Amino acid sequence: MTRISTPFNAKTTAYEILTGVDLTGRRIIVTGGASGIGLETVRALRGAGAEVTVATRHPTGGRRALDLSDPGSVRAFVDDWSGPVHVIVANAGIMALPARQVAANGWELQLATNFLGHFALITGLRENLRQAGDARVVMVSSGAQLRAPFDFDDPHFERRPYDPWVAYAQSKTADVLLAVGAARRWATDGITANALEPGYIHTNLQRHLDKDTMRAAGAMDDEGNLVTPDYYKTPEQGAATSVLLAGSPLLDGVTGRFFSSENQEAEVVRGGTGASAGVATWSVDPDAADRLWAYALTATAGH
Ligand SMILES: NC(=O)c1ccc[n+]([C@@H]2O[C@H](COP(=O)([O-])OP(=O)(O)OC[C@H]3O[C@@H](n4cnc5c(N)ncnc54)[C@H](OP(=O)(O)O)[C@@H]3O)[C@@H](O)[C@H]2O)c1
Numbered sequence: 191m192t193r194i195s196t197p198f199n200a201k202t203t204a205y206e207i208l209t210g211v212d213l214t215g216r217r218i219i220v221t222g223g224a225s226g227i228g229l230e231t232v233r234a235l236r237g238a239g240a241e242v243t244v245a246t247r248h249p250t251g252g253r254r255a256l257d258l259s260d261p262g263s264v265r266a267f268v269d270d271w272s273g274p275v276h277v278i279v280a281n282a283g284i285m286a287l288p289a290r291q292v293a294a295n296g297w298e299l300q301l302a303t304n305f306l307g308h309f310a311l312i313t314g315l316r317e318n319l320r321q322a323g324d325a326r327v328v329m330v331s332s333g334a335q336l337r338a339p340f341d342f343d344d345p346h347f348e349r350r351p352y353d354p355w356v357a358y359a360q361s362k363t364a365d366v367l368l369a370v371g372a373a374r375r376w377a378t379d380g381i382t383a384n385a386l387e388p389g390y391i392h393t394n395l396q397r398h399l400d401k402d403t404m405r406a407a408g409a410m411d412d413e414g415n416l417v418t419p420d421y422y423k424t425p426e427q428g429a430a431t432s433v434l435l436a437g438s439p440l441l442d443g444v445t446g447r448f449f450s451s452e453n454q455e456a457e458v459v460r461g462g463t464g465a466s467a468g469v470a471t472w473s474v475d476p477d478a479a480d481r482l483w484a485y486a487l488t489a490t491a492g493h
Contacts (some may be wrong), residue, residue, distance in 0.1 A: 204234035214239035222282025226393030230429035256309025268314035285412035304361035339472035373446030382445035389451030
């Protein structure tokens, strides 16, 4: 299968992606759209004329309430929605919580927020996506998906030792598998689903990282000031790949793919400690996608 390329690169901004693109009439939901790259995603999509609903835990100024770690909140959001939805950008996320935390229902919090909440939201709005005729699901994953497969035996770290990065990584692998699963199931309704890694961007996401980790990444100096290495992006650049998948005509009909922060379809590589770029085989494995879909359906049905 030929990899899809675009005329864009790692420095392209979300606004540049949508130059000359008219999204008038498109109804778009962006989770976590009140901060970080989600906020820039919302701005760029609105700038192109889309009607964007910002889903956030702190609804003010017309934003809608949504706590992805609370199945009741997801259900209320779904029940409240009427009419078609053309695009869901599953952007909200939390990263590397130092100690294992669980949602009220016992789910490990990164899996609950980054994956299971989004699964309930997207499957809950499936009929609304179908009504759009040409809907897109956009999963904001991460390069972290290269670090760990989804652990079907113990997804909530009830028996294995908790590791902040493994928990984040498996939730981001699950996000890619969700796109693969939706692509396999929903094509006949015109629904496409793709995933992406945005690159490295200074946002609130890093709030759980200690200074040593930030320094080791070259993102903080010895005095504790944030440093922006060359390979980092601005939030406007960080939102570019989300916006490419959500609104660019270049992606019409494209489904089940993973795009890198260079705004190109990524190479499929063997995941693990040696991998630094691409999408892991375990993140796009169709059998794992089907197994995860079945797991998530069962998990979310009872809540
Ligand atoms: N920044 C990077 O370098 C980077 C790299 C790879 C991937 N990503 C991915 O990019 C996405 C956006 O992250 P960001 O960097 O823009 O970080 P951010 O500024 O912290 O944004 C994350 C958003 O998620 C929301 N959120 C967290 N928990 C939620 C919950 N339970 N229910 C609903 N919303 C919730 C946050 O809302 P609150 O304001 O309520 O906390 C926030 O708006 C994430 O999925 C992240 O994994 C980012």
